[in-house]
Amino acid sequence: MSEIVLKLENVTMQFGGVVAVDNLSMEINRGEIVALIGPNGAGKTTAFNTITGVYEPTNGQVSFLGKPIVRNHPQGKMKKAYKGAEADKFAAQSVLNPTPDKITALGMARTFQNIRLWKTQTVFDNVLIAKHMLKTSNVFSATFRFNRAEEAEQRKEVAELLEIVGLSDVRSELATSLPYGKQRRLEIARALATKPKLLMLDEPAAGMNPQETDELTAFIARIRKDFDMTILLIEHHMDLVMDISDRIYVIDFGKLIASGTPEEIQNDQRVIDAYLGVEEDA
Amino acid sequence: MMKNMKREYVITAAILLAVLVGAFVLDAALPSYHIAIKVVKKACVYSLVAVSMNLLNGFTGLFSLGQAGFMLLGAYSYAILCIPVAKRAGVYQYFDGGIVQFSLPEVFSGFLGGTVGPVVGMLCALLFGGLLTALCAYLIGLPVLRLKSDYLAIATLGFAEILRAFFQWNAIGPLTNGSNLLKNYPDIGGAAAYIILVGVFIGVILLLVNSTYGRAFMAIRDDEVAAEAMGINLAHHKRLAFIISSFFAGVGGGMLAMYMGTVQALSFKSAMTYEILLVVVMGGIGSITGSVITSFLYIAGLEWLLRGLDSGTFLGITSPIFKNGFRMAIVSVIIMIVVLFFRKGIMGDRELPDLFRKKEKKGGGAK
Numbered sequence: 001m002s003e004i005v006l007k008l009e010n011v012t013m014q015f016g017g018v019v020a021v022d023n024l025s026m027e028i029n030r031g032e033i034v035a036l037i038g039p040n041g042a043g044k045t046t047a048f049n050t051i052t053g054v055y056e057p058t059n060g061q062v063s064f065l066g067k068p069i070v071r072n073h074p075q076g077k078m079k080k081a082y083k084g085a086e087a088d089k090f091a092a093q094s095v096l097n098p099t100p101d102k103i104t105a106l107g108m109a110r111t112f113q114n115i116r117l118w119k120t121q122t123v124f125d126n127v128l129i130a131k132h133m134l135k136t137s138n139v140f141s142a143t144f145r146f147n148r149a150e151e152a153e154q155r156k157e158v159a160e161l162l163e164i165v166g167l168s169d170v171r172s173e174l175a176t177s178l179p180y181g182k183q184r185r186l187e188i189a190r191a192l193a194t195k196p197k198l199l200m201l202d203e204p205a206a207g208m209n210p211q212e213t214d215e216l217t218a219f220i221a222r223i224r225k226d227f228d229m230t231i232l233l234i235e236h237h238m239d240l241v242m243d244i245s246d247r248i249y250v251i252d253f254g255k256l257i258a259s260g261t262p263e264e265i266q267n268d269q270r271v272i273d274a275y276l277g278v279e280e281d282a
Numbered sequence: 283m284m285k286n287m288k289r290e291y292v293i294t295a296a297i298l299l300a301v302l303v304g305a306f307v308l309d310a311a312l313p314s315y316h317i318a319i320k321v322v323k324k325a326c327v328y329s330l331v332a333v334s335m336n337l338l339n340g341f342t343g344l345f346s347l348g349q350a351g352f353m354l355l356g357a358y359s360y361a362i363l364c365i366p367v368a369k370r371a372g373v374y375q376y377f378d379g380g381i382v383q384f385s386l387p388e389v390f391s392g393f394l395g396g397t398v399g400p401v402v403g404m405l406c407a408l409l410f411g412g413l414l415t416a417l418c419a420y421l422i423g424l425p426v427l428r429l430k431s432d433y434l435a436i437a438t439l440g441f442a443e444i445l446r447a448f449f450q451w452n453a454i455g456p457l458t459n460g461s462n463l464l465k466n467y468p469d470i471g472g473a474a475a476y477i478i479l480v481g482v483f484i485g486v487i488l489l490l491v492n493s494t495y496g497r498a499f500m501a502i503r504d505d506e507v508a509a510e511a512m513g514i515n516l517a518h519h520k521r522l523a524f525i526i527s528s529f530f531a532g533v534g535g536g537m538l539a540m541y542m543g544t545v546q547a548l549s550f551k552s553a554m555t556y557e558i559l560l561v562v563v564m565g566g567i568g569s570i571t572g573s574v575i576t577s578f579l580y581i582a583g584l585e586w587l588l589r590g591l592d593s594g595t596f597l598g599i600t601s602p603i604f605k606n607g608f609r610m611a612i613v614s615v616i617i618m619i620v621v622l623f624f625r626k627g628i629m630g631d632r633e634l635p636d637l638f639r640k641k642e643k644k645g646g647g648a649k
Contacts, residue, residue: 099510099516101512116507118504120500129512132495139493139522154494
C-alpha cells in the first residue's frame with residue numbers, strides 16, 4: 001500500500017474570465033516521479049503555483065501527506081463569475097491559504113522555470129540560506145552566536161549536499177558565475193537543503209542541450225534513489241519525461257486530458273491531438 | 283589558507299585599535315570643544331545611523347526613509363530622561379517644569395556612585411530610546427511593510443514628517459517641551475567614549491548580518507520570491523529587519539542629542555534622512571565599512587576641512603569666490619565625481635578585511 005504524498009481535488013484557478021486550471025485532480029504516491037506535461041500555456045506552472053501557495057486557487061483542495069493544506073471555494077465576485085465545476089464541494093469548509101514559506105516548511109520544495117538563485121551569494125551560501133528555515137535559534141541567540149553548534153551542523157550538511165550534487169569544487173564562487181547546467185543543479189540542491197518530502201521541479205531542463213538533458217535525467221534519478229524522494233516535475237523535453245517518469249498527467253487548456261504510464265500516454269490519441277493539433281473539418 | 287584568513291583579521295583589528303588609541307590621544311591632547319573632537323563625535327553618530335539604514339536598505343532591500351523620525355524619538359527619549367531635576371524648571375519654563383520629574387543619571391548615581399552611575403543612567407536612556415523606537419517601528423511596520431520599494435519610502439518619509447510635527451504640538455508640551463529646546467542634559471564623554479559606544483553597536487549589527495538571519499535578509503534582497511519559496515517568512519523577517527534597524531537609529535538619535543547638547547524637533551527634517559542616505563549610497567550599499575568611512579569623510583569634509591571654502595582662505599589660497607555656500611557647491615561636485623567613478627560606492631559591498639584579502643590575491647597572481 002503506497003502512501004499518497006500529494007493529492008489535488010478539483011483544483012480550479014480562474015483569472016477574471018480565464019480558467020487557467022480547470023477541475024484538476026491528481027495524486028502522487030511516495031517514491032514516485034510524476035510528470036505534469038502539456039502544450040505551451042496549458043496551465044502547468046499555474047497548477048504548480050497553486051500547490052506551492054503562490055496563487056490562491058479559486059476552488060479546490062490540495063492535501064499533503066493526508067492533511068489539507070490549501071483549500072478554497074468561489075467567494076465574493078467570483079461566485080457569479082465562476083465557470084468551473086464543483087463550486088459547492090468545499091463551500092462548507094474553512095478556507096486554507098498559507099504563504100509559500102509555510103508550505104515549504106511542511107516539506108515541499110520547488111525550483112523555478114527561470115532560475116532564481118540569490119545573485120550576490122556564493123554557491124555555498126545559496127544552499128546554506130535554504131537551511132535557515134530549519135533553524136531553532138532566534139534572532140538574539142543567532143546574533144550573539146549561542147547557536148554555534150547548530151550553525152556548524154548546518155554547514156557540515158551543506159558541504160555534504162554539495163559533495164553529493166557535485167558542486168563542491170565551485171562552492172566559493174558566485175552562484176551566477178556558474179554555467180547554466182550547474183545553476184540548475186544548484187537550484188535543486190538548494191531545494192533539497194530544506195529536507196523536503198516532495199521535490200517539485202518546474203521545467204528543470206528548460207534551455208538545456210541534449211547532453212545536459214541526459215546528465216540532468218541521470219541526476220534526477222539519482223536524487224530519487226539517494227534521498228528516497230518523491231518528485232513532481234513539469235517538463236517539455238519528452239525524452240526526459242518518458243525516461244524517468246513513473247506516471248504522467250497531461251493537461252491542455254487547464255483540463256486533465258490523460259494520465260497513465262509513459263507507454264499509455266505515448267499512444268493516447270487525445271494527447272497526440274493536443275500536441276499536434278486536429279484537423280478542423282475532420 | 284587558515285593563516286591568510288587570520289592575517290586579514292589581525293590587520294583589521296590593528297586598524298581599529300589604532301583608531302581607538304588615536305581617539306584617546308585626541309581626548310587627552312585637545313580641549314573637548316576642539317573641532318577635531320566634535321568631528322569624530324558627529325561622525326560616530328552618523329556612522330551608527332548610516333549602518334542602521336544600510337541594514338535595512340542595503341542588506342534587506344527595503345527602501346525606507348524614516349530614519350530622521352526614528353532618530354527624533356531616540357533623541358527626545360534621551361533628552362527627557364537625562365535633564366537634571368534641578369534644571370527642569372528652567373528648561374520647561376512654559377510647562378511648569380514638565381511632568382517627568384526624575385533623571386536617569388541621577389537615579390543611578392544614587393546607588394552606583396557618582397562616577398559609574400551617570401554613565402549607566404545615560405546608557406539606559408539611550409537603550410530606552412532605542413526600545414521605544416523599535417516599538418514604534420513595530421506598530422508602523424504592521425501596515426507599512428506591506429508596501430514595496432518607492433511606496434514604502436513615501437510612507438516612512440510621511441511618518442517621519444508626522445512625528446516631527448507631532449512632537450512640536452503644545453498639548454504634549456509637558457513631556458516634549460513643545461517646540462522649545464530641550465537642553466542642559468549631560469554628554470557621555472569625549473571622542474573615545476563615542477568610538478567605543480558606536481563600535482559596540484556596529485559590532486552587534488555586524489554579528490547580526492553574518493548570522494543566519496543576516497543571510498536570510500540578503501536572500502530577501504536578492505530574490506523575494508525565491509526566499510519565500512525556500513521557507514523564509516517574508517513578513518516576519520522584514521519586520522525584524524525594520525525593528526532592528528529602527529532600534530539602532532533610535533540609539534543613534536540619542537547619541538546625536540548628546541553630541542548636539544540641545545534637541546529640537548525642527549532639526550529632524552527629511553533632509554537629515556537624505557544626508558544619511560547619501561552616506562550609505564556613497565559608502566556602498568551593503569557595506570558596513572563603507573558607511574563608516576564615508577560618514578567620517580563626509581562629516582570631516584563638511585564640518586571642518588572644507589570650511590575654508592566658505593570663509594575666504596582654503597589651503598592657503600585666498601579667493602573672492604570662496605564665499606558662503608561655495609563649500610556646498612564643491613561637495614556637490616565631489617559627490618558627482620564619486621557617483622561617476624565609483625558606481626557601487628567607495629567600498630561596493632566589501633568590508634575592511636576583504637580589502638586586505640583582495641590585495642593578497644592580486645599580489646600572489648602577479649608573481
